[in-house]
Amino acid sequence: MASGNLTHLTEFILRGVSDHPDLQMPLFFVFLVIYGLTVAGNLGIITLTSVDSQLQTPMYFFLRHLAIINLGDSTVIAPKMLVNFLASKKTISYYGCAAQLGGFLVFIVGEIFMLAAMAYDRYVAICNPLLYMVVVSPQICLLLVSLTYLYSLTTALTVSSCVFSVSYCSSNVINHFYCDTVPLLALSCSDAYIPETVVFAFSGTNLFFSMIIVLTSYFHIVLAILRICSSEGRRKAFSTCASHMMAVTVFYGTLLFMYLQPRTNHSLDTDKMASVFYTLVIPMLNPLIYSLRNKDVKDAFKRFLKSPCQAFKLV
Numbered sequence: 001m002a003s004g005n006l007t008h009l010t011e012f013i014l015r016g017v018s019d020h021p022d023l024q025m026p027l028f029f030v031f032l033v034i035y036g037l038t039v040a041g042n043l044g045i046i047t048l049t050s051v052d053s054q055l056q057t058p059m060y061f062f063l064r065h066l067a068i069i070n071l072g073d074s075t076v077i078a079p080k081m082l083v084n085f086l087a088s089k090k091t092i093s094y095y096g097c098a099a100q101l102g103g104f105l106v107f108i109v110g111e112i113f114m115l116a117a118m119a120y121d122r123y124v125a126i127c128n129p130l131l132y133m134v135v136v137s138p139q140i141c142l143l144l145v146s147l148t149y150l151y152s153l154t155t156a157l158t159v160s161s162c163v164f165s166v167s168y169c170s171s172n173v174i175n176h177f178y179c180d181t182v183p184l185l186a187l188s189c190s191d192a193y194i195p196e197t198v199v200f201a202f203s204g205t206n207l208f209f210s211m212i213i214v215l216t217s218y219f220h221i222v223l224a225i226l227r228i229c230s231s232e233g234r235r236k237a238f239s240t241c242a243s244h245m246m247a248v249t250v251f252y253g254t255l256l257f258m259y260l261q262p263r264t265n266h267s268l269d270t271d272k273m274a275s276v277f278y279t280l281v282i283p284m285l286n287p288l289i290y291s292l293r294n295k296d297v298k299d300a301f302k303r304f305l306k307s308p309c310q311a312f313k314l315v
Contacts (some may be wrong), residue, residue, distance in 0.1 A: 011091045013173045016084055028085035034284050035078040041287030042067040052300040058136040062118045063290055065145050070283035073107035077178045077279045097179040098164050105156035112206055113148045115248055116213040122241050123217035127224045159202055162195040176272055214248055247289045254278045
């Protein structure tokens with residue numbers, strides 16, 4: 001391990017979800033099931049929304065990219081996590097740690113703004129249904145998704161570069177199950193004020209602007225639903241947004257809890273539990289929340305099972 005300069009450091013040790021020896025195998029199987037369901041669910045969504053002609057709408061376009069992001073986020077974290085459950089020495093190389101942090105940031109920032117884009121899509125669909133295909137045109141959808149990925153990549157490069165600009169010399173044991181900004185900066189033995197400020201600024205800015213989009217969209221959606229005369233109409237309109245609202249609340253709630261608090265108030269063990277939700281549990285639940293309760297997706301799934309070869313010829 002390095003004694004002064006970060007360039008001498010070759011690896012970190014990840015403590016994982018728990019360092020209790022008797023819990024390693026049970027936790028391995030629990031998270032293996034979670035990751036398996038995440039991969040199956042999100043690949044299913046990507047496939048169905050790509051090949052079924054009746055799912056070629058803006059809502060399912062955004063859903064497909066959310067599934068790609070969820071799959072990427074969990075794949076950056078879960079495989080190394082699973083290997084470490086079985087390993088006696090739970091290590092990750094210095095550059096592997098930097099790559100994992102960068103990948104995590106790309107997908108987590110991507111999810112923040114993809115959820116905001118989906119909220120905007122629901123706002124237009126409910127508040128301006130006659131203009132829906134004009135306002136949320138294929139070109140606009142592609143532009144929003146492209147900007148989301150570009151901004152996510154820029155954020156990841158900036159923040160990860162700042163985090164790995166500090167020196168690590170007192171310890172290389174990360175109190176987490178993956179390389180994240182807060183536990184990494186907690187190990188720093190040099191002045192971490194600038195990296196901490198950058199992390200806080202990016203986290204706060206991203207959450208603020210994306211939440212403004214989500215809250216504004218849903219404020220107008222609720223007003224529009226309340227103006228619907230029939231109770232059946234209100235129920236149908238609300239049902240298209242209820243799952244998204246629930247998922248957004250859980251996702252943003254854990255991120256706010258994780259990042260927007262002073263370093264002195266951080267409990268890294270508590271942060272690990274919050275991290276499990278938005279890196280592994282939510283990507284597993286999103287296919288259920290957004291799709292499996294959706295009649296269009298269920299019908300598409302039945303058509304795909306009935307004639308897989310024909311489904312791939314639809315687009």
